[in-house]
Amino acid sequence: MKWLIISVLTFSFFFTLDTANSYVLYGYKWKHPVTYCSDPDEVTAMKMWLNISGLQDGGVSSTPDIGCVHEQLSPGEGGYAQLNADPVSGSMNSCMIHINTLWSGLLAWVHETGHCLGLAHSCEMGQRDCTLLERQAIMAWDGGFAGINSDDIAAIQALYGPYIPPAPAFFKLVVPNASRD
Ligand SMILES: [Zn+2]
Numbered sequence: 001m002k003w004l005i006i007s008v009l010t011f012s013f014f015f016t017l018d019t020a021n022s023y024v025l026y027g028y029k030w031k032h033p034v035t036y037c038s039d040p041d042e043v044t045a046m047k048m049w050l051n052i053s054g055l056q057d058g059g060v061s062s063t064p065d066i067g068c069v070h071e072q073l074s075p076g077e078g079g080y081a082q083l084n085a086d087p088v089s090g091s092m093n094s095c096m097i098h099i100n101t102l103w104s105g106l107l108a109w110v111h112e113t114g115h116c117l118g119l120a121h122s123c124e125m126g127q128r129d130c131t132l133l134e135r136q137a138i139m140a141w142d143g144g145f146a147g148i149n150s151d152d153i154a155a156i157q158a159l160y161g162p163y164i165p166p167a168p169a170f171f172k173l174v175v176p177n178a179s180r181d
Contacts, residue, residue, distance in 0.1 A: 022122055022123070022131055022133055022134045022137075022151055023119065023122050023134075023137070023139065023151050023152070023154055023155035023158070024119075024120040024121060024122060024123075024139075024155075025118055025119060025120060025155065025158065025159065026083065026085070026115075026118050026119070026120050027090060027118075028083070028085035028086075028087075028090055028091065028092045028118050029090065029091070029092060029117075029118045029159045029160065030055070030056075030065065030091070030092045030117065030118070030160075031089075031091045031092075032056070032058070033056035033057060033058035033059075034055065034056065034057070034058050034065045034066060034092075034117070035058035035059060035060065035061035035063075035064040035065045035066070036058075036059075036060060036061070036064045036065065036066040036067075036068075036113075037060070037061075037064045037066065037067050037068040037097075038060045038062075039068050039109075041099075041104075041106055041109045042066070042068050042097065042109055042113065043060060044106060044109070045106065045109035045110045045112075045113040046066075046113060048110055048148060049110075049113060049114065049117055049148075049156055050163075051163060052148065052153050052156060052157070052163055053153075053156040053157050053159070053160040053161065053162065053163055054157070054160045054161035054162055054163060054164055055117065055156070055159075055160040056160075065092075065094055065095065066094075066095045066096075066097065066113065066116045067094070067095070067096045067097065068096070068097040068098075068099060069096060069097070069098055069099070070099050070100075070101050071098055071099070071100070071101060072100065072101050072102055073098065073100040073101075073102065074100075074102075075102050075103060076103060077100055077103070078099070078100055078103065078104045078105065078107075078108025078111065078112070079097060079098050079099040079100050079104055079108050079109075079111075079112045080098050080112065080115075081095055081096070081097050081098070081112045081113075081115035081116050082095065082096040082098065083095050083115065083116065084096075092116075092117075092118060095115070095116035097109070097112045097113065097116060098112075099112070107138060107145065107147065110138050110147070110148065111138050111139065114138060114139050114152065114155075114156070115139075117156065117159070117160075118159050119139050119152070119155050119156065119159075120139070121139055121140065121141040122134040122135075122137040122139045122140050122141075122151055122152075122155070123135065123140060123141065124141050133149065133150065133151045134151060136149050136151075137149050137151040137152050137155075138152050139151070139152055139155065
């Protein structure tokens with residue numbers, strides 16, 4: 001089985017445009033609970049996506065599905081994501097977030113994490129006229145500065161379904177100790 005290793009910068013051929021919404025998906029998704037690196041910004045960014053979708057939280061791992069590395073990129077570039085997906089099964093295999101040591105902020109982490117979860121740019125620069133909703137999405141090509149908007153929520157829920165809060169523990173089951181004889 002061959003794995004497709006792709007950078008978001010060279011990923012345009014794989015875009016699929018959902019005409020009912022303005023968001024764009026790569027066509028790949030995680031099919032198991034996704035683990036991620038322990039960088040506090042990445043943990044915060046993941047929680048933001050987990051809190052609005054049915055994505056399964058695999059927690060922080062020392063060998064995460066979504067890794068992160070700090071490196072010096074050009075000034076003004078927050079970072080980029082390197083996706084590793086299986087085009088046959090449609091399953092995301094791994095992803096690496098590269099964050100700029102010269103400049104980055106939490107929204108850059110949220111944007112790159114969105115790529116790692118299967119979200120492409122809501123509208124590429126110069127591709128066509130972008131709607132206001134697309135330009136303000138965190139998944140806009142230049143990373144909307146207003147945070148996650150309704151277009152981003154529709155995108156992540158198209159992949160993983162809506163967020164379902166855990167059922168409250170109304171009852172605590174008490175099991176008496178078994179005989180230790
Ligand atoms: Zn991007």
